[in-house]
Amino acid sequence: MLGKEDGKVRIAVLVSGGGTNLQALIDAQDKGVIKSGEIVLVVSNKEEAYALERAGKAGIKAEVVLRKDFDSQASFEERLDALLSESRIDIVVMAGFMSILSGSFTARYPDRIINIHPSLIPSFCGKGFYGLHVHEAALRYGVKVTGATVHFVNEIPDGGRIIKQKAVEVMEGDTAETLQKRVMEQAEWIILPEATEEICAEIARGR
Numbered sequence: 001m002l003g004k005e006d007g008k009v010r011i012a013v014l015v016s017g018g019g020t021n022l023q024a025l026i027d028a029q030d031k032g033v034i035k036s037g038e039i040v041l042v043v044s045n046k047e048e049a050y051a052l053e054r055a056g057k058a059g060i061k062a063e064v065v066l067r068k069d070f071d072s073q074a075s076f077e078e079r080l081d082a083l084l085s086e087s088r089i090d091i092v093v094m095a096g097f098m099s100i101l102s103g104s105f106t107a108r109y110p111d112r113i114i115n116i117h118p119s120l121i122p123s124f125c126g127k128g129f130y131g132l133h134v135h136e137a138a139l140r141y142g143v144k145v146t147g148a149t150v151h152f153v154n155e156i157p158d159g160g161r162i163i164k165q166k167a168v169e170v171m172e173g174d175t176a177e178t179l180q181k182r183v184m185e186q187a188e189w190i191i192l193p194e195a196t197e198e199i200c201a202e203i204a205r206g207r
């Protein structure tokens, strides 16, 4: 169940890797860019995710939920749901979370789960397009402009309503790595915190 309380909107961040987007959210909270919400929980589906250390350094409760510890996607998602309920989470931010959640999970949180994707949706998105693969595909296609998108999460991978997008130029000689870095610096780390604050402010207003 979604929390409905006074005070700050309670944010959970789902991660799988380095957690630079989580860091951008933490920094935005420190700087007051995120002021309507507070990150109270980080959940990783990978034990080795550096994002867990970032959560620890920021004093945020962190949990690991591994798909392999559960017989089914449904029981994995039940555990995730239980963690969100225990922390009375209002909004879930997927920040480099490399696992596709089922329609029955996302339906429990309508307009309350957002995701950052490293391209301008509807280009280079959907199943199989994650992390560096997205930038490899953009370079292979030869686009001159790419970017990042924050969108709501529903049952269609990368198919939910778009909240924010920012374009980034592709440069001559780019590799997937250099392009990924530019997209993160010029788009992801800016629009994810902005969108998070916008949704939190909207939730807070509706209380």
Ligand code: GAR
Pocket (backbone or CB within 6 Å): 015, 016, 017, 018, 019, 020, 021, 022, 051, 095, 096, 097, 098, 116, 117, 118, 129, 130, 131, 134, 184, 188
């Ligand atoms: C980010 O580029 C994020 O947009 C992407 O993975 C990276 C995670 O980096 N997400 C996806 O591709 C989701 N389809 P981070 O762990 O350093 O934030």
